[in-house]
Amino acid sequence: MLEVFANILTLQNLSLILLGVAIGNVFGCIPGLNAPIAVALALPFTFNMELLPSISLIMGLYMGCVSGGLVSAVLLRIPGTAASVATTFDGYPMAQQGRGTEALSYGAFASFFGGIFSCIVLLALAPVLANIAIGFGPWEYFGTAALSLIIVCVMMSGKTLKGLIAVCIGLLLKTVGMSPIDGVAARFTFGNYSLENGFNLIVVIIGVFAFPEIINSIGKLKVVVKPAKIKNKLFYIPSWKDIKEQLGTMFRGSVIGTAIGILPGMGGGAASLISYAQAKKTSKTPEKFGTGCAEGIFCCESANNATTGGALIPMLALGVPGDTVTAIIMGALTLQGISAGPLLSMNQPVIFKSIIFAVFVANIFMFVYQIFTIKYMAKIVEVPKYYLFPLITMFCVAGVISLNNNMFDLIYLMGFVVIGYILDKNDYPLSPFILAFVLGGIVEDNLRRSITYYGSFIESMQQVSIGTLFVYLGVALLIYSAFRANRDKFKRFRKEKT
Amino acid sequence: MGELIFMAIIAVIAVFMFFVSGSFPVSIIDKSGGASLFPRIVIVLLLFFMIIRTVIVLRNKEEREKVFVFFEMFRGARLVYLLGTLVYILLVEPLGFVITTSVYLFGMANFMYFKQKDSIMSLQRNGIIFASGVLISLGMYLFFTRVLSILLPQGILGFL
Numbered sequence: 001m002l003e004v005f006a007n008i009l010t011l012q013n014l015s016l017i018l019l020g021v022a023i024g025n026v027f028g029c030i031p032g033l034n035a036p037i038a039v040a041l042a043l044p045f046t047f048n049m050e051l052l053p054s055i056s057l058i059m060g061l062y063m064g065c066v067s068g069g070l071v072s073a074v075l076l077r078i079p080g081t082a083a084s085v086a087t088t089f090d091g092y093p094m095a096q097q098g099r100g101t102e103a104l105s106y107g108a109f110a111s112f113f114g115g116i117f118s119c120i121v122l123l124a125l126a127p128v129l130a131n132i133a134i135g136f137g138p139w140e141y142f143g144t145a146a147l148s149l150i151i152v153c154v155m156m157s158g159k160t161l162k163g164l165i166a167v168c169i170g171l172l173l174k175t176v177g178m179s180p181i182d183g184v185a186a187r188f189t190f191g192n193y194s195l196e197n198g199f200n201l202i203v204v205i206i207g208v209f210a211f212p213e214i215i216n217s218i219g220k221l222k223v224v225v226k227p228a229k230i231k232n233k234l235f236y237i238p239s240w241k242d243i244k245e246q247l248g249t250m251f252r253g254s255v256i257g258t259a260i261g262i263l264p265g266m267g268g269g270a271a272s273l274i275s276y277a278q279a280k281k282t283s284k285t286p287e288k289f290g291t292g293c294a295e296g297i298f299c300c301e302s303a304n305n306a307t308t309g310g311a312l313i314p315m316l317a318l319g320v321p322g323d324t325v326t327a328i329i330m331g332a333l334t335l336q337g338i339s340a341g342p343l344l345s346m347n348q349p350v351i352f353k354s355i356i357f358a359v360f361v362a363n364i365f366m367f368v369y370q371i372f373t374i375k376y377m378a379k380i381v382e383v384p385k386y387y388l389f390p391l392i393t394m395f396c397v398a399g400v401i402s403l404n405n406n407m408f409d410l411i412y413l414m415g416f417v418v419i420g421y422i423l424d425k426n427d428y429p430l431s432p433f434i435l436a437f438v439l440g441g442i443v444e445d446n447l448r449r450s451i452t453y454y455g456s457f458i459e460s461m462q463q464v465s466i467g468t469l470f471v472y473l474g475v476a477l478l479i480y481s482a483f484r485a486n487r488d489k490f491k492r493f494r495k496e497k498t
Numbered sequence: 499m500g501e502l503i504f505m506a507i508i509a510v511i512a513v514f515m516f517f518v519s520g521s522f523p524v525s526i527i528d529k530s531g532g533a534s535l536f537p538r539i540v541i542v543l544l545l546f547f548m549i550i551r552t553v554i555v556l557r558n559k560e561e562r563e564k565v566f567v568f569f570e571m572f573r574g575a576r577l578v579y580l581l582g583t584l585v586y587i588l589l590v591e592p593l594g595f596v597i598t599t600s601v602y603l604f605g606m607a608n609f610m611y612f613k614q615k616d617s618i619m620s621l622q623r624n625g626i627i628f629a630s631g632v633l634i635s636l637g638m639y640l641f642f643t644r645v646l647s648i649l650l651p652q653g654i655l656g657f658l
Contacts (some may be wrong), residue, residue, distance in 0.1 A: 048646055159553050168506070168544035172515065172537065179533030185522040187533055188515060211583075218575045221614040386610035390603045391634070393583055397590065397599075399639060402648040410587040417580075418571070425567035426501065448530035455529075 007354040013056040017358065020060020021365045022373075027061070027068065028068020029080040029377055030388065033218075034064035034322040035152060036434075037210045039201045041395050043332055044402035050398055051336040051351065056358050063362040064304055066268055067111035067370065071377045074103045074297075075227035083268025083304035086276040089297030090289065097292050099213040099372075100229065105236035106294050107301040109243065110250055113326055114302035115363035117254035118261060118309025120318070120341040123266045123356050126345065129317035133342040136318070136467075138449035139460050143470030145446065148264035152432045154481045155263070155270070159429050164478075166423060166433040173199060174440025181448050194408040198418075204411050204437055205324060206396045207416025212424055213416070214389050228379050235484055236371050246298040249279055253302035261310020262301070264322040266433060268304030275303030300410075309359060315340050320442065323431070326437040378432055500566020501555055505548045512541045574614045583607055594653020599635035606626050 007013070020042070028092035038061045054295035069084030074091035087107060094103040129414040149401050153163030177198025179185040253275040260271040279299035280289045312329075314322045319341025321327035330340050338344065338351060345352040370377070400409050424430055446458075446460070450467075454460040461468055518536035519541075555561045570576065588601040608628050611619050619627065642648045 044642075044648055045646060121609055161547060161554070164547045165505075165544065165551060168540050168547060171540045172512065172544065175537040175540065179522070179594070182525040182528045182533060184525050184528075185533035186520060186557060187537065188518065215576050215579060216570060218610070218613075219570070220581050221575065221610060224614070240554075249556070367499065384611075384614070386607050386614055389610060392604035392607070393586075394603060395601050397583075397587065398595070398642065398650060401590070401595075401650055402646075405649050407587075407591050407651075408565065410590070414587070416582060421571050422568055425570075426504070444536040447536065451535075452528075452530040 001353070003350050004353040004357050007052050007350065008056065010359045013053055013358070014361070016053050016056040016245035017362050018365050019371065020057045020062075021064035021362060021369050022060075022063020022328075023050065024066075025068035025071075025366075025369065025373070025377060028065040029071035029380055030383070031072055031076070031080055031432055032067075033213075033392065034081045034170060034209065036205050036328060037396075038062075038065050039325055039328045039332075041399045043202055043328065043335075044399055046332055047335065047402075051333075051338060051352055052337060052358070053274060055355055056333060056362075058329055059355070059358040059362045060365065061303070061310060062329070063115060063359065063366045064369070066308055066469070067108065067115075067366050068302075068377070069304075070104065070111065070148060070301060071374070072227075072381045074100060074107065075230070075378055076181075076381055077449025079275040081268070083272055083307070084300075085269050086272035087301035087304075089276065089293050089300075090294075093290070093292035094294075094297070095230070095404070096415040098229075099292065102238070102294070103292075104244065104338060104374045105238045105371065106246075106297045108236070108367055108374065109238050110253070110298045110301035111305040111370070112367035113250045114254045114257050114304070114306035115308060115366065117251070117302070118258040118306040119356065119360045119363060120309075121246065121258045122309040122312055122359065123353075126313050126317040126356070127351075129313060130342040130345040132347065133318045136342065137465075138446040138453065139463060139465055140470075141318075141320070141469035142443060142450055143465075143467030143474075144318060145442045147474045147477075148314075148320060148322065148478050149432065149436055149443070151438060152264050152435050154477045156429050156432065158485075160478075160485065162428045163432040166428045166430070166485055167436040169419075169423075171440045171443070173204075174437050175444070180427045180441065180445045181452075184320040185277045192408075193392040194406055199228055199412060199437075200403055201438065202403055203400050203413050204416050205328065205434065206400060206436060207413045208420030208423075208430060209324075210392065210396050211417040212421040215421060216393060216425070217385065218389065230375060230378055231271065239487040240350050246294060248297045248442075249295050250302040252278065252282075253299040254306040257306025261307030262313050262322065263310075264314070264320075265317045267311075267323055267431065268307045270298035271307045274302040275299045280308040280390055289427055294330055312356075312359065316355065317342060317343060319344075321438055324434045324438070327434075329414055330407035499562065500568060501564070502552060502562075504566060504568070505552060509545060509548055512544050513520075516541045575609075578609060579606070582609070590653075591651045592653060593651075594655045595650040596632075596635045596639050596655055599632045599638070603631035605632065607631070615644060 024038055027033040039058055042061055066083055066223055069080035072078050072080040073084035073087040074095050077088050077092040079085045079088055081235050083349045094216045149167050156163040174196055176188045178196055179187055187197050215254045257271040276299055279295055280286045283295055311326050314320050315326040315330055321330050333340050400413055449461045451457055519537045522533040524532040586598055590598045604627055608619055639650050642650050
């Protein structure tokens with residue numbers, strides 16, 4: 001354990017975590033910028049770094065980004081990231097009542113609590129899960145990845161079918177390039193050598209997330225929201241009485257957040273909304289929710305930060321990323337010669353624990369940084385868009401060029417901008433699309449390995465294994481989802497008739 | 499209706515890909531179904547889901563009348579941003595990162611300022627924007643190439 005501490009508690013790594021937290025907070029509090037973009041843009045900077053410094057920077061960014069969304073949610077009523085949607089419900093009314101300082105300090109503390117809680121769960125659960133997964137073969141990995149893709153669609157209430165279409169588009173785009181296993185076919189490259197390695201995940205993420213958001217915001221350039229005023233104090237920290245009163249709320253929020261974080265593609269947005277609904281249901285004063293009550297901030301901020309540790313569990317234990325950020329983190333680990341998965345905790349326990357410890361330290365730094373800088377963070381949300389958008393575009397272009405120094409990446413980036421914009425604006429959820437792109441390789445590779453091993457897909461399905469269970473579970477979920485959609489439709493029809 | 503056209507376009511591309519996948523070479527030792535197996539499964543699933551979606555759209559008036567957002571992307575300020583960025587991307591290699599980025603930052607900041615404020619930037623502000631654009635792009639270039647050892651296009655400023 002001492003080795004783990006020594007790994008992370010160096011001046012270089014601590015500085016990088018702090019830098020990551022600071023930059024992440026900026027990205028988080030600017031609406032339209034989010035953790036995937038921040039981590040994707042930071043990736044080129046990690047190319048020349050060693051493993052632990054790069055992990056320190058990335059974890060700092062990840063934690064900083066998720067909690068940074070709180071600032072604009074409270075002061076502008078615009079969530080900086082999707083994870084802060086529910087924070088606007090009580091954060092903004094509180095700020096309107098002149099209690100913006102309190103709202104931000106409650107949010108910062110709850111984020112810290114949720115982050116640390118999920119970190120402890122990550123430390124406890126990831127090795128256990130890794131031990132189970134050590135016996136996984138291709139069929140089990142195929143089942144896990146396929147089930148992840150189905151869950152992320154089914155969870156998109158009312159958008160399951162569109163989610164499935166988005167998944168298929170993502171999977172199909174992932175097939176471009178050299179085929180896995182045999183490596184003899186350059187698929188859908190049409191003679192273009194630049195396509196033989198397929199589309200780069202980072203380019204896809206920048207194309208699908210960053211640019212469409214800018215394009216969308218450009219249509220609303222004239223809309224300028226003035227942030228609510230906050231008190232000018234050196235630092236902000238909630239009182240012990242407030243913390244004691246909200247311990248139960250934060251604990252429940254953290255449990256919900258961690259559990260949802262483990263589920264693929266759900267993310268902080270869903271976690272904070274579910275936590276908010278749950279807190280309102282169990283509160284002694286539910287009527288105060290939405291009017292600026294502390295409970296409403298504690299529950300959702302603890303939940304959205306708890307998703308970070310939860311999302312890292314399947315990535316570190318199974319090598320199956322549950323969301324976009326963990327997919328990029330997994331990519332960063334691969335670049336450093338580390339493959340996330342069950343073998344990581346067995347063969348390189350120090351590295352495994354160092355990664356978790358970096359998350360732990362990032363959460364502490366995030367809290368300390370936020371309580372001291374909240375008044376300055378409030379200024380960032382006021383940065384004019386006409387400076388911000390060209391700068392973000394420049395970072396995106398430089399980030400894409402730096403991946404392979406191949407100008408062709410920039411050309412297909414524009415293609416993904418169009419795809420991302422169309423899907424997003426027409427209610428085709430982006431998270432299943434991205435998750436399919438991330439997991440496409442795992443799904444195909446393991447499906448074909450299973451067929452080779454067992455002889456056929458039908459024979460694979462007859463194996464008594466967790467993989468088979470996951471595949472059947474996935475099919476059952478789809479059937480249930482279709483049944484539920486029809487039942488809801490029928491209920492609506494009956495209601496309209498009466 | 500727009501969604502149906504979108505799905506029709508996707509379907510045509512998917513069917514085209516299905517037939518193209520027929521020409522993928524297959525290794526004689528490969529027993530996993532070949533390189534075309536997975537894309538074909540995905541295409542069949544995609545077509546299946548899109549057929550269900552088409553039926554839903556056709557049977558539901560509300561869904562049918564929903565506006566499909568696509569052309570908005572190519573109108574007004576958004577179009578200028580897209581074209582500006584496209585030109586930036588196309589010129590970044592021949593002209594170099596520093597020159598194209600400086601011009602892009604200056605031009606785009608001016609355009610967005612005009613769009614937001616309905617007035618042009620003052621000469622003083624223009625000077626500051628231009629100078630900061632040059633400094634940012636030069637700083638970024640030097641940081642990437644000298645500190646991170648990552649190549650960015652030099653273009654006509656080969657001496658940098």
